[in-house]
Amino acid sequence: MSALLELEDVTRRFGGLNAVEGVSFSVAQGEIVGLIGPNGAGKTTLIDVITGVHPASSGRVRFDGQDITHRRPHQIARLGLARTFQIVQPFPKMTVLENAAAGALFSGAASSVHDAYAAARQQLEFTGLADLTDRPAATLTLARRKRLELAKSLAMKPRLLMLDEVNAGLNAAEIAGALELIREIANLGVTIIVIEHLMRVVLSISHRLVVLHHGQLIAQGPPHQVVSDRRVIEAYLGSKYAAADRGPAS
């Protein structure tokens, strides 16, 4: 397996705050990587660094062998990196179809406005929104707006898809549906990074976990190994609990 995305000693500073500090990891082609960590650990910032919204202050980001550290967001999007936002970001007054078509058109996946609409219909079918094509995006329920984010990203024909809490705020039935969808996307050969708070969800779909805490990478590896890692338990539950759970430090 070759690395599709490589981060090398990536740091992002905001004034005196190091939101992400010295993070290195790579994601292989076809992998589903879970990116986890307590609130404020720097997960979303890391996605912002990768997509060029907040470029790295130091370090390197490589995608498919190309250095994209200082590329602009729209250039990175056109290379095939797509993301969904934690707080959904539709174009509220545009229709569901137009929203999805925008993804296809501007990422370069479709060559004309006409082709973009065709590609959009296909993705809306795939994400189960085909009945709602003419509704303004603002009128959808949260679960459907999250699906629309997915459809929009998928219409970009991404090679790497970053999902920032696509399940937050959804009920159990909706989550099951969303998980099914993510698995189907992975089956299409799309490499996926999932940011997620719901452990059950991350453990069930990730091939590998990467854990951030205070902007630093504290653990990575197979899911069940990572969740029993002492530093990870400490980060989530405090040192007392870690000590009680594992007995005296080895």
Add this chain to the structure above:
Amino acid sequence: MRSWIVLVVVTALTAALPLAGNNYLLRLATITCMYAVLAQSWNFIGGLAGYPSFATAAFFGLGAYVSAILQVHGLPSVAAWGCAGLIAMLFAAFIGGAILHLRGHYFAIATLVVAEMLREIVNTTPHFTGGGMGLNLPIMRMSVGAQAQFFLFAMLGLSFLCTATAILVQRSKLGFGLRCIQQNEDAANVLGINTYAYKTAAFSLSGVFVGMAGAIYANWTNYIDPPDVFDVLLAIKPLVMVMLGGLGTIFGPAIGALILIAFEEFVWRNFLTIHAAALGFIIVVLILFLPNGIVPLLRERVARRGASP
């Protein structure tokens, strides 16, 4: 297709006005066409991209002065108009590069300063521009009636060109991208839209036709001075017209221009002393009762009627 038919029919009807009307009517029609150009141009940046620009007066004055100076130096009128449009467009692209990273009120304030800056430049270079004394243009050898027709056709032609461009842009990738930017610029950017390039294109489009309108206006009045062609009302009225007609629509700007000019003329003739207050009154009524403008309102009505059995 329907837009093209409406555009051609309305243009043809307006072009037939000289058959029926007197010079007063032609003058009103010319003014309306001029403001339709200004409003339509503002719609590119303000309506589609959602950036509230007050630079219209700057482009107008710049076009007027560029064309006037070129004609004083012997260039034929129509060539000078073309040059004025080109220079206004380049100027817009240049200024846009400097201020289009600003959003909302900050952008509005920055654009407001542009006209003032140009006005001061004109005032301080009297040898070149006439300064505060103003500038006389070469007299056209035509009868009064022929001139009235000539300038109506010139402004009408320009508004046709401008509206045709608007129709093409709205259906193009550019128009789509601008609407995305208006709705959510950050999301548009990560979808792969080069937001900076798109906004600069919109701002340039909002400059080119206004520059030409200013150039034609200069010939029409034969004389320009800074307070006239850099008047802040030239920036505010187009904005009110677009809001009146419908933000981001194709015919909203022209409809807004027609209504506002008609209303102004009515107030001007009947209640001269409160003329200035009338514009303020319209703005207040607009914000309170017609936030989306007339075209979207009509569209909604038609849709509702179509939906009910």
